[in-house]
Amino acid sequence: MNEADRNDAALSLPAVDPSALLAWYDRHHRNLPWRVSPADATVGIVPDPYHVWLSEIMLQQTTVGAVKDYFTAFLDRWPSVEELAAAQEDDILKAWAGLGYYSRARNLHKCARAVVALHDGRFPQTAAELKSLPGIGDYTAAAIAAIAFDEPVAVVDGNIERIIARLYRIDEALPAAKKPIREKMALLTPNARPGDFAQAMMDLGASLCSPKKPACALCPFTGSCEAEAVGDMVRYPVKAAKKEKPTRRGAAFLIRRADGALWLIKRPGKGLLASMSAVPSSNWFDKRAGEGFDPDKALEQAPAGLRFARKTGQVSHTFTHFHLLLDIYEASSDLPRPLDEGWWSEPDAIRGEALPTVFRKVVEFDQ
Known part of the structure; x- marks a missing residue:
């Protein structure tokens, strides 16, 4: 089939019907701890804006499976936005540890305080107003406004981008395609049940409209999808070529006491992993592994007054924009304060520290 035939096939399709998706959602929706099901909605149960907001912040760049337990734990500890606003940031960071992208946790706290201080504990009800709050961008504002306030x-x-790009065979590559995708989604979103429609699109993308093997025969949009009509579904969305991530190098310094306690510090309040707990470390040198970097160079930044021995192997971790390789050095000390800043974390307390994943890997290295 040539391109002209493909275009003719796409033009002959019936219009996409939002009601077909909502009917599918009523039968096949995911049961999620922050969601009001269609059945519950029919008896007057409405979404809690606090739950919707909390889940949407946690779900940014994180899977549903990873978020469920964190969401439940946060609600158990801070059942309302007022209680979250009154919490200490260190406690929130500890509860968030392991979920990644820690600026979300800090903005979560700032947003809770803003909702309490500026809005009397009530979330604004429009996407435009929600965007004025810390940590809430275009997507999150729209999701809260649609799901919590209709x-x-x-x-x-990301799931919805894939569905819309396939439905209308949008040939522009992301991120340029975001604008036409959003325009198509705006036209498709119904006035009735817009929150359910948004969640239905999310569920469809997480199940039938998968990236590599979409189950088009089961899709509620079958017969209306332009990509399905010509058989090139997996081509969409078109993505620009990815840039290769650089690899940075550095060293982490484990200071242990004879009883197993570990010396921890608090990272600076700005920058990557801000305000999180950590073991002392060197700078992360922005050089590719194996290209003239001396692994012992970072040892020059080791805490003074201690004798460190290099351990065999490395810790590797991937951030959004770069890979990191850390050499591990270890020293023993029974001093009450081996460094000016920090604290001894007892063996049974380390699990509860606000350690980001990269430093938890360091702590658990070779154990």
Whole structure:
């Protein structure tokens, strides 16, 4: 089939019907701890804006499976936005540890305080107003407004981008395609049940409209999808070529006491992993592994007054924009304060520290 035939096939399709998706969602929706099911909605149960907001912040760049337990634990500890606003940031960071992208946790706290201080504990009800709060961008504002307050606003996450790009065979590559995708989603979003429609699109993308093997025969949009009509579904969304991530190098310094306690510090309040717990470390040198970097160079930044021995092997971790390789050095000390800043974390307390994943890997290295 040539391109002209493909275009003719796409033009002959019936219009996409939002009601077909909502009917599918009523039968096949995911049961999630932050979600009000269609059945519950029929008896007057409405979404809690606090739950919707909390889940949407946690779900940014994180899977549903990873978020469920964290969401439940946060609600158990801080059942309302007022209680979260009154919490200490260190406690929130500890509860968030392991979920990644820690600026979300700090913004979560700032947003809770803003909702309490500026809005009397009530979330604004429109996407435009929600965007004024810390940590809430276009997508999150739209999701909260649609799901919690029934505003018919376009909600577009990665799954929805894929569905819309396939439905309309949008040939522009991401991120340029985001604008036409959003425009199509805005036209498609119904005035009735816009929150359910958004969640239905999310569920469809997480199940039938998968990246590599979409189950088109079971899709509620079958017969209306332009990509399905010509058989090139997996081509969409078109993505620009990825840039290769650089590899940075550095060293981490484990200081242990004879009883197993570990010396921890608090990272600076700005920058990557800000305000999180950590073991002392060197700078992360922005050089590719194996290209003239001396692994012992970072040892020059080891805490003074202690004798460190290098351990065999490395810890590797991947951040959004770079890979990191850390050499591990270990020293023993029974001093009350081996460094000016920090604290001894007892063996049974380390698990509860606000250690990001990269430093938890360091702590658990070779254990």
